[in-house]
Amino acid sequence: MSGRRVARALSVAALTGLLVVSAAAAYGAESRRGGGAVEDLIPLPDGFQPEGIAIGPGGTAYLGSLADGDIYAVDLRTGEGETISQGPGTPSVGLKLDQFGRLFVAGGTSGTARVIDSATGDLLADFQLAQPPAFINDVILTRDGAWFTNSFAAELYFLPVEPSGGLPDESVIVPLTGEWMQQPGFNANGIAETPDHKALLVIQSATATLFRVDRETGEATKVDLGGASLPAGDGLLVIGRTLYVVQNQLNQVAVIRLDASGMRGALVETLTDPDFRVPTTVARYGSGLFLPNARFGVPPTPDTEYEVVRVDR
Numbered sequence: 001m002s003g004r005r006v007a008r009a010l011s012v013a014a015l016t017g018l019l020v021v022s023a024a025a026a027y028g029a030e031s032r033r034g035g036g037a038v039e040d041l042i043p044l045p046d047g048f049q050p051e052g053i054a055i056g057p058g059g060t061a062y063l064g065s066l067a068d069g070d071i072y073a074v075d076l077r078t079g080e081g082e083t084i085s086q087g088p089g090t091p092s093v094g095l096k097l098d099q100f101g102r103l104f105v106a107g108g109t110s111g112t113a114r115v116i117d118s119a120t121g122d123l124l125a126d127f128q129l130a131q132p133p134a135f136i137n138d139v140i141l142t143r144d145g146a147w148f149t150n151s152f153a154a155e156l157y158f159l160p161v162e163p164s165g166g167l168p169d170e171s172v173i174v175p176l177t178g179e180w181m182q183q184p185g186f187n188a189n190g191i192a193e194t195p196d197h198k199a200l201l202v203i204q205s206a207t208a209t210l211f212r213v214d215r216e217t218g219e220a221t222k223v224d225l226g227g228a229s230l231p232a233g234d235g236l237l238v239i240g241r242t243l244y245v246v247q248n249q250l251n252q253v254a255v256i257r258l259d260a261s262g263m264r265g266a267l268v269e270t271l272t273d274p275d276f277r278v279p280t281t282v283a284r285y286g287s288g289l290f291l292p293n294a295r296f297g298v299p300p301t302p303d304t305e306y307e308v309v310r311v312d313r
Contacts, residue, residue: 002034004056010136013078013181022071025034030305033274035170038052038059038076038077038285038286038288038310039076039077039078039310040275040310041078041275041307041308041309041310042061042074042079042290042307042308042309042310043079043271043305043306043307044063044072044074044081044092044113044292044306044308045072045083045306046302046303046304046305046306047067047149047300047302047303047304048063048064048065048070048072048303048306049065049066049067049294049304049306050053050063050064050066050072050280050293050294050306050308051063051065051091051092051093051094051280051281051294052064052065052092052093052094052095052101052105052106052138052235052280052281052290052292053095053281053282053284053290053291053292053308054095054097054283055076055097055284055290056097056101056118057229057283058108058213059075059076059077059177059285060073060074060075061073061075061076061099061283061290062076062077062084062103062300063287063292063308064087064091064092064093064094064095065087065091065092065094065106065163066091066093066108066294067091067300068087068088068089068090068157069087069088069089069090069091069092069105069106069107070083070085070086070087070092070119071083071084071087071092071103071116071121072084073086073118073242074308076285076290076310084118084120084121084278085116085121085122085123086121088110088114088264089248090107090108090109090110090112091107091108091109091110092105092106092107092108092114092133093105093106093107093136093137093138094106094137094138094139094149094191094281096140096141096146097118098141098161098165099165100165100302101118101119102115102116102118102124103115103116103117103118103158103167104139104141104146105139106136106137106138106139106148106149107129108135108136108137108138109132109133109134109135109169110132110134110136111128111129111130111131111132111134111136111150112126112127112128112129112136113126113127113129113136113139113146113148113171114126114127114158114159115127115167121300124167125167127159127170127171127193129148129150129157129171130150130153130155130157133152134150134152134153135150135151135152136148136149136150136157136187136200137149137150137151137186137188137189137190137264138189138190138191138235138236138281139191140191140192140193140200142171142193142197142215142275143197144160145158145159145160145161145168145242146158146159146161147159147191147200147215148171148191149189149190149191149202150187151186151187151188151189151205152186153182153187153188153252154176154180154182154187154188155173155174155175155176156173156174156188156191156200156202156213156218157171157172157173157302158172158174159171159172159213160172162276167205167285174215174217174218175218176202176213176217176218176220177217177221178214178216178219178220178221178222179211179220179221180204180211180213180220181207183204183206183207184206185206186204186205186206187203187204187205187206187225188202188203188204189202189203189205189233189234189235190202190203190233190234190235190236190245190246190281191236192236192237192238194212194238194258194260194261194262195238195239195241195258195259195261195262196258196260196261196262196278198261199212199213199214199215199261200212200213200215201213201223201238201243201262202220203230203233203234203236203245203302204233205232205233206271208229208230208231208232208233209229210222210223210225210230210231210233210245210256210265212261212262212263218229221263223258223262223263223264223265224263224264225256225264225265225266225267226265226266226267228254228266228267228294228310230245230247230254231247231250232243232247232248232249232250233246233247233254234246234247234248234279234280234281235280235281235282237282237283237289238258238284239284239313240267241257241258241259241260242255242256242257242258243255243256243257243258243265244256244271244282244289244313246279246280246281246282246291248278248279248280248294248296249278249296249297250280251272251273251276251277251278252270252271252272252276253270253271253272253278253279253282253289253311254267254270255267255268255269255270255271265287271289271311271313273309273311275293275307275309276291276293276309277293277295277298277307278293278294278295278296278297279291279293279294280292280294280296284313287312287313288310288311288312288313289308289310289311289312289313290310291308291309291311292306292307292308292309293306293307293308293309294306
């Protein structure tokens with residue numbers, strides 16, 4: 001870790017009034033601004049078991065706990081943070097932040113999606129997307145709502161959101177069809193939008209395959225990557241025409257240049273870092289990418305250390 005910026009120890013007294021997100025962020029987008037220095041290695045609470053990450057426009061990162069569903073907020077510039085929302089005792093997996101300062105949280109084995117006020121930590125809504133056994137894994141925000149994956153079922157779930165921010169009464173189930181073939185184990189994992197915002201991208205972990213999914217019909221088509229596969233594919237992030245695919249157990253991030261439609265792409269680079277310890281998801285802030293280390297394979301204890309790693313993009 002020589003030469004890296006490491007966050008200082010947390011100061012509880014410094015947390016008062018900290019970590020309130022601005023509601024002026026672009027809907028569902030990670031922040032494009034990044035004033036001031038940020039930390040390269042940001043400790044999380046011992047035993048936290050992070051998975052998903054979202055970042056607000058002021059440099060506040062939000063992370064969910066697989067252990068109990070807590071939501072932790074941390075200032076990327078100082079490393080100071082606090083738990084802003086107590087979990088329900090079930091996992092918080094992928095999460096995204098909207099322009100109203102609300103976190104949309106995938107609920108893992110609970111089969112649910114939660115909407116949380118990032119400023120107060122209050123639970124605003126709770127949707128039962130699927131009955132167990134389920135694993136609601138990841139979420140992407142589009143112009144008209146939130147889409148969730150289920151790693152145990154060949155279907156997506158859509159929560160339509162009104163322009164004013166109004167939430168629906170229930171979700172819409174969209175079965176995955178076309179070239180999608182459900183496999184034993186983990187299937188639909190990370191999800192993102194195509195560069196032209198007309199379709200979705202979903203990584204199928206069991207087959208190391210990236211799919212383009214029609215939002216209206218659920219028809220899935222394999223993305224032509226020129227023969228490249230994406231083993232251990234997890235979280236996805238699209239910036240312009242660049243797709244970042246976190247490959248968790250490989251401790252690397254595949255960088256893919258897509259066409260506008262998301263039908264074709266080419267692997268152009270692979271990012272890695274000596275501090276990666278099974279990263280799962282990725283969010284951007286300024287010129288950096290931020291990835292939480294889930295440390296899958298290490299038996300979790302109350303004393304197990306976790307952190308967020310920054311890499312250049």
